[in-house]
Structure formats: C-alpha cells, structure tokens
Amino acid sequence: MAELLKVSNLVTQFKTESGLVKAVDGVSYYIDEQEIIGLVGESGCGKSVSQLSVMQLISAPGEIVGGEVIFEGQNLLKYDANGPEMRSTRGAKIAMIFQEPMTSLNPVLTIGQQLTEMLELHMKMSGDAARKRAIELMSLVGIPGAENRIDDYPHHFSGGMRQRVMIAMGLSCNPKILIADEPTTALDVTTQAQLLELMKDMVQRFRASLVIVTHNLGVVARYAQRIYIMYAGRIVESGTTKDIFSKPRHPYTIGLLACIPRLDEEEGRKLVPIEGLPPNLINMPPTCAFLPRCAYKVDKCSREPWPPLTAINGNHYISCYANTKEK
C-alpha cells in the first residue's frame, strides 16, 4: 500500500515558566493507505501532542518548532494553522476523535446541527441533503432511531452513544486518516469493545487509515498492524505488531510487557515493575530519557546523546545502545 502520511523530525515545545518542555522531540513515523497503526505510551509521553501537531491544533505557549508533515505531497506545516489549506484538511481529510466525548461535543447545539455543520462546510451540501446524510451516518455508526435522535442534544446521549456521534462526525467528510486519541478510555469495557470494533469496520468501509493513540497495549495488540512506542517525547521502538510483542527489544517496551497483568497469565506470575518514574520533560538531559530506569544500561548510554532509531531487523527499529538480546 502506498504511503499516505509521513512525519519527519517533528518537534513541538511548550515554553513554561519553569522551563522549556520538549513534548515532542524529533518524532518520525508514517502511515500507509488503509492501515491501522498504534501509538503507545504513558501520559505525558507526547503521543497526543504529536497528533495535535499534525493537525496544527497546538496553541500558545506551545509551538511546533520543526519537522515536516507530508500529506498528499504537501508539507502541512508550511500552511498557516488557520489558513484555507489547513482548514480544508483538518476535520475533512484528516479527522480526529478525542478521549472525552462529553467535552468534545458542544452542549448547546443539537447533534444534527453539529453533524450537518461539517457536511455543509466541507462537503458543500445543502441543508436538506446534509440532514439526510447526517441521519445515514448516525445509523451507520449504530445509533438506533437516528431520524428521531438527530434533534437531541449531547446530554440526551450516553457516553458510548456520544462517542458514536464523534465517530460519525469523524467519518462525515470521507477522511483519509482517522486519528483516535484514547477513544475509549473513559468508557466501560463492553462499550470499549463495541466502539473499537465499530472503528475498525468503519475505516475498512471508508478505505481510511486509523491511528489509535492509547496507553493500552491490549488494544493495539488486537487492532494495530504496526506500532510505535513513545517515551518522553520520542519514539523508542517501532515495528509490526507481531515483532514488537514477540521480540520486544527496547528496554522500555520489554519493561512494559513485563509489568502489565494479563488475562491469560499463569497463576502466581509476579509482575516486574519498571522502577522509578517517567521523567519530568522540563530541561531534559541530552542522554537517553529512559536511562535512570533502565535495567540494561551500558557505559555508552551515559556518555552519548539519545540514541537514534536504528533498524535491527527489516521494519523493526529501536533507539537503544544496549544489547537487549542477551540477558
């Protein structure tokens, strides 16, 4: 499949009173057409900020200070954040679904008003056609009685139903890429499963690609074809889902897999926690950010700057000096 989006060396910083926060520090990744990728990391690792940067949704004190986002042959970062090019891409060709369906819908507008606004704006539909399409989209994402519910307000919907509305909105302009930022974290387990399954079906139907941003390794194991693991603003390991889970090579990935409880684990399994804390991103040292917590560190780690992403096997990359194969 052809490459759809290519992000290289993306750097997004926040100037705060206590210092410079490099939330995204040289992130590069790509998405192929009709591919599902997972972007995994803990809170504060920059996974959401990297996606907001692609959409140019970073506001002061944050600033995108470097990098390229190539989409359909154009570098999106060259465009003005509020210019016509960016506005016709954002929400239309690249759509985003946020974590909190409660806060990302406007409480004083009906679901219909919010859905048709997108269709009228991006798809140049007339009022009636937009309304008809909005009802179609609502039924498509599994909202029962769509024609009766289109004039309801967000507070009439349950959390799961609101997230379905968000998915319908995301799909309304036939996007090429759907970015789902922790799309199900605030929801119940069985609702999560419903929505992830729905998103997978919908991107297949719309021939779109899906970026799942999550901290849940299970979700990406189930749905993603390729995975990027992020730590402290950088990608530390990337590869196919099967490679990452069967042959994890970055100490952080290895640590993550050893510290999560698994439903199918053997009785008496001991979790091996990753010692220490994720780093404070203010005024980071130039060395590897995982170094203080690393179980594999070698001398070179404290002398050299952060190791670059290096291919270890085909499409499998890690950013690490240590030999994690031994041990």
Next chain:
Amino acid sequence: MNQKSNKAILDIQDLQMYFPVMRGLLRKKVADVKAVDGVSFQLIRDETLGLVGESGCGKTTIGRCVLGLYKPTGGRILFEGADIASFTEKKLREIRRNMALIFQDPYSSLDPRQSAGSIVGEPLKIHNMTPTKGEYNDRVEELFRVVGLDPSMTDRFPHEFSGGQRQRIGVARALACDPDLIVCDEPISALDVSIQAQIINLLEQLQDSAKELSYLFIAHDLSVVRHISDRVAVMYLGRIVEICKARVLYENPLHPYTRALLSAVPIADPFVEETRERIILKGEVPSPLNPPPGCSFHPRCFMAVGECSEAIPPLRDIGEDHQVACIRV
C-alpha cells in the same frame, strides 16, 4: 493460619441498597434506584476477593456499605460475626479501626493542606493507638518504610509527591491501625501503566507479610482483578451473576455476561488475539431505575430464551466454589 473458628471475615447476606429518587416540589419519592439488589457473598480470612463490573453495577456501593458509609436498605453485613448494618454510628467507629479504604484518585483523596505524615498518622490519633508522641512518630515512620516511602518525607505535602507515591501514602494511611480488612476501590485506575505494577506488588507483599489481611478489591479492569484476586465476583446491574476462583474465571467462564466481559478485554499478545472468541454485546447497560424483568442481562444476551424474562435467576452452585446466576448453564 487463624485461630478464630469463623472462616469468613465478612459475610454479606442478601444485601440491598436502594437510593430514593425524589421529584417535584414536595420531594416526593417516585422510585428507587436499586444499586445493590440481593447480593450475598463471603470474604474468607486472608483472601482477596475481586468485585468487577461496569460503572453503575453497584460494586462501589457494596464497598461503602461494608465500611458503614451507607445504611443498607436490607440484608445483613456480618463483620467478624457481628451485623454492622444494625450498628449505631458510635459502635461503627470502633469497628472501623479494623477496616480501611484505599481510594481511586490519589489526587483528590489526600488533603492538600495536610502533611503526608499527618495524613498517615490521623487514624492513629482518632483511634488512640499511640499514646505518646514518640510512639506516634515511630509508627508513622514505620508505615512510610512499609509502603516504600522515605521516612524523611513526612513533612512534605501531597503536591510534592508523584501519583504513585501519593497512592503509597493512601496505602500507608489504610494500614495505620493494622486493619483486618481493606476495601480497595479502583486503587490503580488513575495511575500510569508502569506505576500500576508497583502498587499491585505492594498490596500483594503487604498481604503476604501481614498476620491477617483480607482485601475486597473493587475494579473494572479484569486483568488486574484476575491477577490479584483469589476469587472473583462479577456484577451486573446490582446483582452478582458469577462468582468463582480467579483461575476458573478465565479458563471456564459460564455466565454469558462474564464471557462477553472477558472477551471485551484485549490481551497484549497479537498471536493470542488472532484466535480469541470475540463477543460484542448489543446495546448498553440498562438504567438501574428501570431494570428489565427477569434476568436483567437478557435483552443483551446472546443465549437468552423466553423464560429468561420471567424470573430472576438465583445464584446456584455448579461446582467447587463456583456459582452462576443463569438458567442456560
């Protein structure tokens, strides 16, 4: 292990907790939300019982009833053989020394204007556990060490600690009076993935080293519950639908809701995921204000038959330590 004749530290019998719904100018009661409706189970000494279910299933309400924070509408809660549901506030205070609670959110459950040491030591003062200043200080420092915090940090305030450390403060406070029972209400849901394991291991290690410590572990994350619990009770709309050994839960789940819930939890292994049964439930959890007749799960159930809407299926024994409330199994 224990000299006491009674094996169960906690014996809950037909517990009901209804919350009235008031409407209108005169605040007339128009209905009841049956948050917990006829729940019975036992917590064995030194055991960890996991209580899982989705939001609104009543798991937290049970925890609060056990601690005497709610007065149950009906049923009995026997703690060490005494029915605490009938206790007065004064008697409850005495018995609460033997039970403690660990909260979900380590940010809102610690008073920001109280030092970490005084948060941990407060139960000691309330229950008069340490008569002298020296004993008090020694005990607080000991508690800090037990949960893996540096005792020199007792004078710091909650905002100076990370999320994981704050949860350790919460654990230390729960341990202060050396309780026999700790209700853990989603103790790790608010923490980062790499920190969760630290707290899980701490809880396990505390139980191993204590003379006697039972956990009622309330959570929605099945993998965590399966890991830490000896037995697991699965709840749906105010009732227990299945209760069994943690190992059996994954290997041989019988209730259709348990099966659906398990299959909804992805396992961090793409090879396992490829071959797993995936049950995607239709619809959403109904309102506890107006639950469906009969088995409250039947409208979403993939195994339902006509009789399912007629009567509430009782929890019945179907094997060693395994009970299910379903007429189809």
